[in-house]
Amino acid sequence: MKIKKLHDWQVSPQEAINIQNKLKNKVILASPYQSLEEIKTVAGCDVNYEKKSAIVQAAVVLIRLKDWTIIEKVIIKKPLKQSFPYIPGLLSFREAPLLLLAFQKIKGIPDVILFDGHGIAHPRQLGLATHIGILINKSTIGCAKSLLWGEYNEPENLKGAYSFLTDKNLKVIGAVLRTRKDVKPVFVSSGYKINLDLAVEVVEACCKKYRIPEPLRLAHYYSKTKLH
Protein backbone atom coordinates (compact mmCIF):
# COMPACT_ATOMS: atom_id res chain seq x y z
CA MET A 1 0.00 0.00 0.00
CA LYS A 2 1.05 3.58 -0.63
CA ILE A 3 1.96 5.62 2.41
CA LYS A 4 1.98 9.44 2.56
CA LYS A 5 4.81 10.90 4.56
CA LEU A 6 3.31 14.05 6.01
CA HIS A 7 5.47 14.45 9.07
CA ASP A 8 8.25 13.04 11.23
CA TRP A 9 7.58 10.65 14.11
CA GLN A 10 10.67 11.66 16.08
CA VAL A 11 9.11 14.65 17.77
CA SER A 12 8.49 15.99 21.25
CA PRO A 13 5.11 15.39 22.90
CA GLN A 14 4.18 19.04 22.34
CA GLU A 15 5.11 18.79 18.64
CA ALA A 16 3.03 15.62 18.41
CA ILE A 17 0.02 17.52 19.75
CA ASN A 18 0.64 20.31 17.22
CA ILE A 19 0.72 17.74 14.41
CA GLN A 20 -2.59 16.28 15.60
CA ASN A 21 -4.18 19.72 15.70
CA LYS A 22 -3.06 20.35 12.10
CA LEU A 23 -4.24 16.95 10.86
CA LYS A 24 -7.73 17.23 12.28
CA ASN A 25 -8.79 19.31 9.27
CA LYS A 26 -8.07 16.28 7.12
CA VAL A 27 -10.50 13.98 8.90
CA ILE A 28 -13.15 12.64 6.49
CA LEU A 29 -15.99 10.43 7.72
CA ALA A 30 -17.92 9.96 4.46
CA SER A 31 -17.58 6.32 3.42
CA PRO A 32 -17.01 4.94 -0.07
CA TYR A 33 -19.17 2.01 1.06
CA GLN A 34 -22.95 2.29 1.36
CA SER A 35 -23.55 -0.98 3.15
CA LEU A 36 -21.83 -3.91 4.80
CA GLU A 37 -22.36 -6.02 1.70
CA GLU A 38 -19.87 -3.87 -0.20
CA ILE A 39 -17.12 -4.65 2.29
CA LYS A 40 -15.38 -7.85 1.26
CA THR A 41 -12.09 -7.78 3.17
CA VAL A 42 -11.08 -6.50 6.59
CA ALA A 43 -7.62 -6.17 8.10
CA GLY A 44 -6.75 -6.08 11.78
CA CYS A 45 -3.47 -4.86 13.23
CA ASP A 46 -1.73 -4.82 16.57
CA VAL A 47 1.63 -4.07 18.13
CA ASN A 48 3.30 -6.03 20.90
CA TYR A 49 5.96 -4.71 23.27
CA GLU A 50 8.04 -7.35 24.94
CA LYS A 51 10.12 -5.97 27.72
CA LYS A 52 12.44 -8.96 28.08
CA SER A 53 13.62 -9.07 24.48
CA ALA A 54 13.28 -5.29 24.01
CA ILE A 55 11.58 -6.00 20.70
CA VAL A 56 8.50 -4.36 19.23
CA GLN A 57 6.54 -6.59 16.87
CA ALA A 58 3.64 -5.58 14.64
CA ALA A 59 1.17 -7.77 12.77
CA VAL A 60 -1.37 -7.01 10.06
CA VAL A 61 -3.83 -9.77 9.20
CA LEU A 62 -6.10 -9.53 6.17
CA ILE A 63 -9.24 -11.66 6.22
CA ARG A 64 -12.24 -12.27 3.99
CA LEU A 65 -15.27 -10.98 5.90
CA LYS A 66 -17.59 -13.60 4.45
CA ASP A 67 -15.90 -16.60 6.07
CA TRP A 68 -13.05 -15.08 8.11
CA THR A 69 -10.41 -16.97 6.15
CA ILE A 70 -6.94 -15.44 6.30
CA ILE A 71 -5.88 -14.00 2.96
CA GLU A 72 -2.52 -12.66 4.04
CA LYS A 73 -0.48 -11.67 7.07
CA VAL A 74 2.57 -9.52 7.63
CA ILE A 75 4.71 -9.63 10.76
CA ILE A 76 7.61 -7.26 11.32
CA LYS A 77 9.72 -6.21 14.27
CA LYS A 78 12.21 -3.60 15.43
CA PRO A 79 14.20 -2.79 18.57
CA LEU A 80 12.28 -1.15 21.39
CA LYS A 81 15.04 1.46 21.73
CA GLN A 82 13.88 4.38 19.60
CA SER A 83 10.17 4.00 20.32
CA PHE A 84 8.10 7.01 21.34
CA PRO A 85 6.85 6.52 24.92
CA TYR A 86 3.25 5.64 25.65
CA ILE A 87 1.41 8.86 26.47
CA PRO A 88 -2.40 8.83 26.56
CA GLY A 89 -3.61 10.73 23.49
CA LEU A 90 -0.34 10.20 21.59
CA LEU A 91 -0.54 6.46 20.94
CA SER A 92 -0.12 6.83 17.18
CA PHE A 93 3.36 8.27 17.66
CA ARG A 94 4.29 5.07 19.46
CA GLU A 95 2.57 2.51 17.23
CA ALA A 96 2.12 4.02 13.77
CA PRO A 97 5.74 3.97 12.56
CA LEU A 98 6.00 0.17 12.66
CA LEU A 99 2.39 -0.38 11.56
CA LEU A 100 2.97 1.79 8.49
CA LEU A 101 5.94 -0.38 7.51
CA ALA A 102 3.68 -3.41 7.82
CA PHE A 103 0.99 -1.79 5.65
CA GLN A 104 3.67 -0.90 3.12
CA LYS A 105 4.63 -4.56 2.96
CA ILE A 106 1.19 -6.13 2.61
CA LYS A 107 0.22 -7.01 -0.97
CA GLY A 108 -3.56 -7.19 -0.64
CA ILE A 109 -5.65 -4.04 -0.27
CA PRO A 110 -8.15 -4.25 2.63
CA ASP A 111 -11.52 -2.56 2.22
CA VAL A 112 -11.50 -1.60 5.92
CA ILE A 113 -8.88 -1.75 8.68
CA LEU A 114 -9.55 -2.31 12.39
CA PHE A 115 -7.31 -0.85 15.07
CA ASP A 116 -6.71 -1.68 18.70
CA GLY A 117 -7.37 1.88 19.89
CA HIS A 118 -9.71 4.78 19.16
CA GLY A 119 -10.55 6.72 16.01
CA ILE A 120 -12.15 10.15 16.46
CA ALA A 121 -13.07 9.41 20.09
CA HIS A 122 -9.97 11.34 21.08
CA PRO A 123 -9.27 14.78 22.62
CA ARG A 124 -8.19 16.12 19.20
CA GLN A 125 -10.18 13.63 17.10
CA LEU A 126 -6.91 12.01 16.07
CA GLY A 127 -6.76 8.55 17.58
CA LEU A 128 -4.55 5.82 16.07
CA ALA A 129 -7.20 4.65 13.58
CA THR A 130 -7.88 8.17 12.32
CA HIS A 131 -4.23 9.14 12.06
CA ILE A 132 -3.24 6.09 10.04
CA GLY A 133 -6.38 6.33 7.91
CA ILE A 134 -5.32 9.79 6.78
CA LEU A 135 -1.80 8.61 5.97
CA ILE A 136 -2.80 5.55 3.93
CA ASN A 137 -6.13 6.86 2.64
CA LYS A 138 -8.17 3.80 3.61
CA SER A 139 -11.35 3.32 5.63
CA THR A 140 -10.36 2.66 9.25
CA ILE A 141 -12.20 1.86 12.48
CA GLY A 142 -11.10 2.31 16.07
CA CYS A 143 -12.02 -0.55 18.41
CA ALA A 144 -10.61 0.06 21.88
CA LYS A 145 -10.97 -2.03 25.01
CA SER A 146 -11.24 0.97 27.32
CA LEU A 147 -12.28 4.61 27.38
CA LEU A 148 -10.01 7.50 26.45
CA TRP A 149 -12.42 10.36 25.79
CA GLY A 150 -16.14 10.99 26.16
CA GLU A 151 -19.08 9.91 28.26
CA TYR A 152 -21.57 7.09 27.94
CA ASN A 153 -24.21 5.03 29.68
CA GLU A 154 -23.62 1.33 30.08
CA PRO A 155 -25.24 -0.65 27.25
CA GLU A 156 -27.66 -3.48 28.08
CA ASN A 157 -26.12 -6.83 28.88
CA LEU A 158 -27.02 -8.41 25.55
CA LYS A 159 -24.86 -9.28 22.57
CA GLY A 160 -25.23 -6.48 20.03
CA ALA A 161 -26.51 -3.88 22.52
CA TYR A 162 -24.82 -0.51 22.32
CA SER A 163 -25.00 3.04 23.63
CA PHE A 164 -23.49 6.21 22.24
CA LEU A 165 -20.23 7.77 23.28
CA THR A 166 -20.54 11.56 23.35
CA ASP A 167 -18.18 14.49 23.82
CA LYS A 168 -18.69 17.46 26.15
CA ASN A 169 -21.15 19.04 23.69
CA LEU A 170 -23.16 15.80 23.53
CA LYS A 171 -21.98 15.21 20.00
CA VAL A 172 -21.79 11.49 19.18
CA ILE A 173 -18.17 10.40 18.74
CA GLY A 174 -18.50 6.64 19.02
CA ALA A 175 -20.47 3.63 20.19
CA VAL A 176 -20.04 1.44 23.27
CA LEU A 177 -20.79 -2.01 21.92
CA ARG A 178 -21.40 -5.24 23.82
CA THR A 179 -19.92 -7.83 21.47
CA ARG A 180 -21.16 -10.74 23.60
CA LYS A 181 -23.16 -11.23 26.76
CA ASP A 182 -21.43 -10.88 30.15
CA VAL A 183 -18.33 -9.05 28.90
CA LYS A 184 -17.13 -5.46 29.07
CA PRO A 185 -18.23 -3.55 25.99
CA VAL A 186 -15.74 -2.31 23.37
CA PHE A 187 -15.44 1.31 22.20
CA VAL A 188 -16.05 1.68 18.48
CA SER A 189 -15.39 4.95 16.66
CA SER A 190 -14.98 6.09 13.08
CA GLY A 191 -11.36 6.27 12.09
CA TYR A 192 -11.36 7.61 8.57
CA LYS A 193 -13.74 7.42 5.60
CA ILE A 194 -16.41 5.42 7.40
CA ASN A 195 -19.49 6.46 9.35
CA LEU A 196 -20.28 5.15 12.83
CA ASP A 197 -23.25 2.99 11.82
CA LEU A 198 -21.21 1.10 9.28
CA ALA A 199 -18.23 0.88 11.64
CA VAL A 200 -20.45 -0.79 14.24
CA GLU A 201 -21.81 -3.17 11.60
CA VAL A 202 -18.30 -4.16 10.56
CA VAL A 203 -17.24 -4.84 14.15
CA GLU A 204 -20.40 -6.88 14.77
CA ALA A 205 -19.78 -8.86 11.60
CA CYS A 206 -16.34 -9.74 12.98
CA CYS A 207 -17.61 -10.97 16.37
CA LYS A 208 -19.28 -14.28 16.98
CA LYS A 209 -17.81 -16.06 19.95
CA TYR A 210 -15.34 -13.63 21.48
CA ARG A 211 -15.35 -10.11 22.82
CA ILE A 212 -12.60 -8.91 20.47
CA PRO A 213 -13.34 -8.86 16.72
CA GLU A 214 -11.59 -11.66 14.84
CA PRO A 215 -9.13 -9.56 12.77
CA LEU A 216 -7.86 -7.96 15.98
CA ARG A 217 -7.66 -11.28 17.82
CA LEU A 218 -5.60 -12.70 14.99
CA ALA A 219 -3.36 -9.63 14.80
CA HIS A 220 -2.90 -9.75 18.55
CA TYR A 221 -1.91 -13.41 18.34
CA TYR A 222 0.59 -12.90 15.51
CA SER A 223 2.08 -9.80 17.10
CA LYS A 224 3.10 -12.06 19.97
CA THR A 225 4.38 -15.09 18.07
CA LYS A 226 8.11 -15.64 18.22
CA LEU A 227 9.78 -15.57 14.84
CA HIS A 228 12.74 -17.86 14.09
Next chain:
DNA sequence: GCGACAG
Protein backbone atom coordinates in the same frame (compact mmCIF):
# COMPACT_ATOMS: atom_id res chain seq x y z
C1' DG B 1 -4.96 21.61 42.73
C1' DC B 2 -7.52 17.09 41.42
C1' DG B 3 -8.86 13.28 38.58
C1' DA B 4 -8.66 10.87 34.21
C1' DC B 5 -5.72 8.69 31.14
C1' DA B 6 -6.29 3.99 23.98
C1' DG B 7 -1.62 0.69 24.36
Next chain:
DNA sequence: ATCTTGTCGC
Protein backbone atom coordinates in the same frame (compact mmCIF):
# COMPACT_ATOMS: atom_id res chain seq x y z
C1' DA C 1 1.19 -2.73 27.45
C1' DT C 2 4.18 -6.06 30.89
C1' DC C 3 4.54 -9.68 34.86
C1' DT C 4 2.01 -13.44 37.15
C1' DT C 5 -1.15 -17.73 39.95
C1' DG C 6 -5.04 -19.40 40.82
C1' DT C 7 -9.90 -19.78 39.79
C1' DC C 8 -14.33 -20.11 37.54
C1' DG C 9 -17.28 -21.81 33.80
C1' DC C 10 -18.51 -23.98 29.34
